[in-house]
Amino acid sequence: MGPLAGVKVLELEAIGPVPFCGMMLADMGADVILVDRPAASGLGLDLAREHDLMLRGRRSVTLNLKRSDGVSALLELAARADVLIEGFRPGVLERMGLGPEILLERNPKLVVGRMTGWGQTGPLAPRAGHDIDYIALCGALHAIGHAGERPVPPLNLVGDFGGGGMLLAFGVAAALVEARASGKGQVIDAAMTEGAALLGTMFSGMIASGQWREARAANILDSGAPWYDTYETSDGKFVAIGAIEPKFYADLLFRLGLTYEDLPAQHDRAGWPLLRARFAAIFRSKTREEWSRAFEGSDACFAPVLAFSEAKSHPHNAARENSVNVAGIDQPAPAPRFSRTPGAVSSAPPPRGAMGGEALRDWGFSAAEIAALRRQGVGFAGDGGTEA
Numbered sequence: 001m002g003p004l005a006g007v008k009v010l011e012l013e014a015i016g017p018v019p020f021c022g023m024m025l026a027d028m029g030a031d032v033i034l035v036d037r038p039a040a041s042g043l044g045l046d047l048a049r050e051h052d053l054m055l056r057g058r059r060s061v062t063l064n065l066k067r068s069d070g071v072s073a074l075l076e077l078a079a080r081a082d083v084l085i086e087g088f089r090p091g092v093l094e095r096m097g098l099g100p101e102i103l104l105e106r107n108p109k110l111v112v113g114r115m116t117g118w119g120q121t122g123p124l125a126p127r128a129g130h131d132i133d134y135i136a137l138c139g140a141l142h143a144i145g146h147a148g149e150r151p152v153p154p155l156n157l158v159g160d161f162g163g164g165g166m167l168l169a170f171g172v173a174a175a176l177v178e179a180r181a182s183g184k185g186q187v188i189d190a191a192m193t194e195g196a197a198l199l200g201t202m203f204s205g206m207i208a209s210g211q212w213r214e215a216r217a218a219n220i221l222d223s224g225a226p227w228y229d230t231y232e233t234s235d236g237k238f239v240a241i242g243a244i245e246p247k248f249y250a251d252l253l254f255r256l257g258l259t260y261e262d263l264p265a266q267h268d269r270a271g272w273p274l275l276r277a278r279f280a281a282i283f284r285s286k287t288r289e290e291w292s293r294a295f296e297g298s299d300a301c302f303a304p305v306l307a308f309s310e311a312k313s314h315p316h317n318a319a320r321e322n323s324v325n326v327a328g329i330d331q332p333a334p335a336p337r338f339s340r341t342p343g344a345v346s347s348a349p350p351p352r353g354a355m356g357g358e359a360l361r362d363w364g365f366s367a368a369e370i371a372a373l374r375r376q377g378v379g380f381a382g383d384g385g386t387e388a
Contacts, residue, residue, distance in 0.1 A: 001029045001341065002027070002028040002029020002030070002334075002338070002341055002342065002343045002344065003028050003029060003338055003341045003343070004025060004028040004029040004030040004173075005029035005030075005341070006029075006031075007025070007029070007030040007031065007082050007083065007176065008030070008031050008033075008080060008081045008082045008083070008363060009022065009025055009026075009030045009031065009032040009033070009081060009082065009083040009084070009085065009172075010032075010033055010035055010074075010077055010078055010081045010083070010084045010085070011032055011033070011034050011035065011058070011084075011085050011086075012035050012065075012084070012085070012086040012087070012088070013034065013035060013036045013037055014086065014087030014088070014115070015087065016087070016131070016156065016160040016161075016164065016165070017087065017115050017159075017160045017161065017164030017165035017167075017168060017190075017192065018085055018086065018087035018115050018165065018168070019052075019054040019055055019165075020054050020160065020161050020164070020165030020166070020169075021085055021113070021115065021164075021165040021166070021168040021169045021172070022034065022054070022055070022058065022085060023053075023054045023055070023056060023057065023165075024165065024166065024169040024334075025083070025169060025172065026056065026057030026058055026346065027056075027057060027334035027343040027344070027345060028334065028343045029341070029343060029344075030083075031059075031359070031362065031363075032057065032058045032059075033058065033059055033060070033061060033077070033081075033356070033359050033363070034055065034058040034059070034060045034061075034350065035060075035061060035062075035063050035065075035074065035077070036060050036061070036062045036063070036352045036353065037062065037063075037064070037352075038062045038063070038064055038352070038379060039352070040352075049349050049350070049351055049352070050327065050329070050348060050349060051329070051349075052349050053326075053329065053331045053349060054349075055349035055350065056326060056331070056345050056346075056347065056348060056349050057345055057346045057347055058347070058349070058350050059347075059350055059354065059355035059356055059358065059359035060350040060351070060352055060353050060354050060355065060356050060359075060380070061077075061353060061356035061359065061360070061378050061379060061380045062352050062353045062356075062378070062379035062380070063377055063378050063379070064377055065096055065098070066096075067377055068097075069375075069376040069377055070376065070377045071096055071097045071098060072376055073373050073376035073377060073378050074098060075098070075102070075103070075106055076369075076373060076376075077363075077373075077378075078103050078106060078107055078110060079106050079107045080107075080363045080364060080365070081107065081110060081363075082109070082110070082111060082176065082179075083110070083111045083112075083113060083172055083176065084103065084110060084111070084112050084113065085113040085114075085115065085168065085172065086112075086113070086114060086115070087114075087115040087116070089116065089125075089126060089128075090116060090119075090120045090121070090125045090126060091126065093114075100112045100114075100187045104185055104187075107185070108183075108184060108185060109179055109183060109184065109185045110185040111172055111175040111176055111179060111185045111186065111188065112185065112186070112187045112188065113168050113171060113172050113175075113188045113190065114187060114188060114189055114190065115164060115165070115168050115190050115192075116189075116190070116191055116192070117129040117130070117131075117133065117134045117159070117164075117191065117192045117193065118134070118191060118192075118193055119189060119191035119193065119194065120189045120191075121189075124137075130156070130159075131153070131156035131158070131159035131160045131164075131192065132153045132156075132159070134159040134163070134164075134191075134192040134193045134196055135153070135154075135158050135159045135163070135192075135193075135196045136151075137193050138163075138193045138194070138196045138197035138200070139197065139200060140158055140159075140163075140196050140197070140199065140200055141153065142214070142216075143200075143203070143214070143216065143222060144216070144222070145216045145217070146216065146217050146223065147215070147216055147217035147218065147224070148216075149216070151216070158196050158199060159192040159193075159195075159196050160192065162195070162196070162199055163192050163193075163194075163195030163196030163197075163198065163199055164190070164192040164195055164196075166195075167190050167192075167194075167195035167198070168188065168190040171188040171190055172188065175188055220244065224272075225244075225272065226272050226275040226276035226279055227241060227242075227243045227244070227249055227252060227266065227275070227279075228241065228242050228243070228244060229241065229276070230305055231279060231280055231283035231284075232280070232283065232284060233283055233284065233286060233287050233288040233290075233291060234284055234285060234286055234287050235287040235288060235289075237287070237288035237304070237305065238288065238304075238305035239283060239288055239291050239292075239302060239303070239304055239305060240302070240303050240304075240305050241279075241300065241301060241302050242301040243300050243301045243302075244301070246266070247299070248299055248300055248301050249266050249300075251298055251299050251300040252300040252301070252302070254300075255294055255295055255298055255300050255302075256279070256282050257282070258278065258282075263275055263278065288304050288305075289304075291304070292304050311323075312330055321333060322335070324345055326345050326347075326348050327348035329348075331345075333345070351381070352379075353379045353380045353381045354380075354381045355380075355381065356378070356379070356380025356381060357370065357380045357381065359380075360373065360378075360380065
């Protein structure tokens with residue numbers, strides 16, 4: 001059932017980090033009811049529901065929170081929940097009549113997780129933005145890219161998911177532990193700017209010690225070092241090496257057929273251009289697959305650079321079963337692994353309102369209470385999959 005079995009979560013429909021957080025909680029066994037808008041409203045990347053994989057493991061009800069009876073219904077749902085997560089701009093929930101003070105008055109044990117880009121306060125709090133903006137403001141984007149070239153956004157992994165959804169999921173888990181001890185809920189102000197900044201904590205120490213240059217590709221971990229970079233192979237594909245430690249670097253040279261005597265010292269920055277040129281020429285002499293075989297069993301910190309569609313078939317990934325197929329779609333399996341209460345994907349992304357009636361019954365609502373919620377605008381599908 002997962003380590004969060006028994007935890008009841010309300011997730012208000014949102015994009016990016018909020019559904020990612022909801023997915024993580026659902027994967028770990030939480031019972032997540034997705035409170036959908038009555039109809040699609042053009043949020044996000046306009047994926048068909050069956051392809052919006054971050055919505056896996058949920059049941060859904062629909063509700064119009066712009067209506068006063070919809071707000072009343074949401075308060076009834078929140079009174080039965082352990083957690084509520086939302087991603088509105090600051091002040092929106094309050095203007096609806098659903099501010100944290102009201103939610104906590106109805107349910108003092110409720111954990112209210114609020115996900116924004118800039119945070120609930122500060123000069124930029126009411127402004128729109130996306131991942132690329134949040135990681136730009138916290139310093140992360142500036143560090144990513146090649147020397148002399150513009151910064152390159154690392155997809156939306158650093159802000160939306162690492163610094164956003166995963167941060168919120170951690171906050172929720174921490175607040176649940178505290179609530180069980182104190183009997184009191186609280187509000188989590190999770191900002192992607194701060195989450196992305198937190199991911200860069202190591203670099204603050206390296207800058208303070210003089211071990212990090214703020215020019216792009218001028219350091220060990222940002223492709224500045226020739227032994228921590230990617231190289232093209234003869235078939236137009238790429239491999240990655242990360243041979244930082246001396247013993248791993250020695251193995252790298254051995255696998256490439258090089259000797260120390262022929263090369264500049266590993267940490268001789270003046271010699272890095274020559275070292276990079278030698279590595280590049282050698283890696284271009286074989287295909288990616290040939291290099292993978294050549295480095296098999298090696299500690300040279302080598303890996304082939306795989307596309308998303310290739311990764312699930314790699315022998316290591318297959319052995320770890322880190323991909324699952326749900327409703328015909330391959331996708332990453334729940335993580336991390338638990339020895340006694342493993343997580344699992346319980347279902348595919350739900351259509352709007354799917355399995356909502358079942359969810360309300362499981363949350364302890366009586367038939368009369370469910371009928372009252374229906375009159376307040378809560379929509380859901382019956383067990384037969386039709387609107388009821």
